[in-house]
Amino acid sequence: MHFTIQREVLLKPLQLVAGIVERRQALQVISNVLLVIKDQQLYLTGTDLEVELVGRVQLTSPAESGEITVPARKLMDICKSLHNDTLINIKLDQQKLLVRAGRSRFTLSTLPANNFPTVEDSPGSLYCSIMQSKFRCLIERTSFAMAQQDVRYYLNGMLLEVSDGIIRAVATDGHRLAMCSMKVDVGQPDCYQAIVPRKGILELLRLLTDPDSNINIALNQHHIRAIAGEFTFTSKLINGKFPDYKCVLPKNGDKLVIGNRQALREAFSRTAILSNEKHRGILLQISNSQLKIEAKNPEQEEAEEEVGVEYNGDSLEIGFNVSYLLDVLSVITTKQVCMVFSDSNSSALIQEPNNNDSSYVVMPMRL
Numbered sequence: 001m002h003f004t005i006q007r008e009v010l011l012k013p014l015q016l017v018a019g020i021v022e023r024r025q026a027l028q029v030i031s032n033v034l035l036v037i038k039d040q041q042l043y044l045t046g047t048d049l050e051v052e053l054v055g056r057v058q059l060t061s062p063a064e065s066g067e068i069t070v071p072a073r074k075l076m077d078i079c080k081s082l083h084n085d086t087l088i089n090i091k092l093d094q095q096k097l098l099v100r101a102g103r104s105r106f107t108l109s110t111l112p113a114n115n116f117p118t119v120e121d122s123p124g125s126l127y128c129s130i131m132q133s134k135f136r137c138l139i140e141r142t143s144f145a146m147a148q149q150d151v152r153y154y155l156n157g158m159l160l161e162v163s164d165g166i167i168r169a170v171a172t173d174g175h176r177l178a179m180c181s182m183k184v185d186v187g188q189p190d191c192y193q194a195i196v197p198r199k200g201i202l203e204l205l206r207l208l209t210d211p212d213s214n215i216n217i218a219l220n221q222h223h224i225r226a227i228a229g230e231f232t233f234t235s236k237l238i239n240g241k242f243p244d245y246k247c248v249l250p251k252n253g254d255k256l257v258i259g260n261r262q263a264l265r266e267a268f269s270r271t272a273i274l275s276n277e278k279h280r281g282i283l284l285q286i287s288n289s290q291l292k293i294e295a296k297n298p299e300q301e302e303a304e305e306e307v308g309v310e311y312n313g314d315s316l317e318i319g320f321n322v323s324y325l326l327d328v329l330s331v332i333t334t335k336q337v338c339m340v341f342s343d344s345n346s347s348a349l350i351q352e353p354n355n356n357d358s359s360y361v362v363m364p365m366r367l
Helices: 007-020 072-081 132-140 198-207 261-272 322-331
Strands: 002-006 032-037 041-047 051-058 066-071 087-093 096-101 103-107 128-129 156-163 167-173 176-183 193-196 216-218 224-229 230-236 255-260 281-287 290-296 304-309 316-321 338-340 348-352 357-360
Touching: 002 007, 007 051, 007 072, 007 087, 032 072, 032 290, 041 096, 051 198, 066 072, 066 103, 072 096, 072 103, 128 132, 132 198, 132 216, 156 198, 156 224, 167 198, 176 322, 193 230, 198 224, 198 230, 216 230, 224 255, 255 261, 255 304, 261 281, 261 290, 261 304, 261 322, 261 338, 281 322, 316 322, 322 357
Parallel strands: none
Antiparallel strands: 002 087, 032 041, 032 066, 041 051, 051 230, 087 096, 096 103, 128 216, 156 167, 156 193, 167 176, 176 357, 216 224, 224 230, 255 338, 281 290, 281 316, 290 304, 338 348, 348 357
């Protein structure tokens, strides 16, 4: 193996691929990146056995074919330390990788490529294509509600559901739920569901850098594979039954509050300063044309805000974790926001006015 490449051309895919690799691994080869030269292309592969990312780079100067694995972080740090426009010469010599750039010379340890685990290329059961900008929006509007290290392992990820030309993302941690739907180019009318693990979703998000290009997605029983530009992403799926999100959506709310999203967000943020640091609870008091927000903490400190809203109905008092409300208001983009309540013990439904593509459910808390 022998090739020459510009620093910038190598660094971008190397950073994305190395982002998959875990620093501490029981298998040393998994902390390496697989380098393959074939047909004047450089393939870089990183994996943690759950998620795999392959980057492709077209080489402009003649290269010798070959394959080897090399420590991912060390190679990336070497590239980052070099000046822009530096030409890097990489050569495999007696199972050592020689990296030369100007007056700099590095010798890296390697492990054989045949020890490197790769995901089998199995056929997909469903294929769809969606613009990267739309898919990024889908993930950004829902991913904040994914659970982290929950014993209910099926919550530590995101449900992707494809049916009737619609792709829907749903995430919940048991205390709040986020759902977003978009039209998608899919030839299969049947409903198809897959739970993508949290790390897979966050790595997918890093790949979506070209808003006007499409990302092509293939799903089968065990994996999701996505091709975006010069990268192929593969992730194992979580094997489990995702909660029936349709049953969670409140249906009998009769108290509709419409308010300015930014005004509410600022008021919640200020009130949160004096909320209980552990529980983050705030109390909402809703009455005609007014929303009063209160927070208290164990130090007997108090915060109070009043925000004008559109509301005509019975008075209501209800408590929430303020962080959950702020998360929702951070991803909604409209000027106004709708909040639907039924009583002080029932979940609230938050949506954009005249738009049901995104829905957010937040459970109340007792204060």
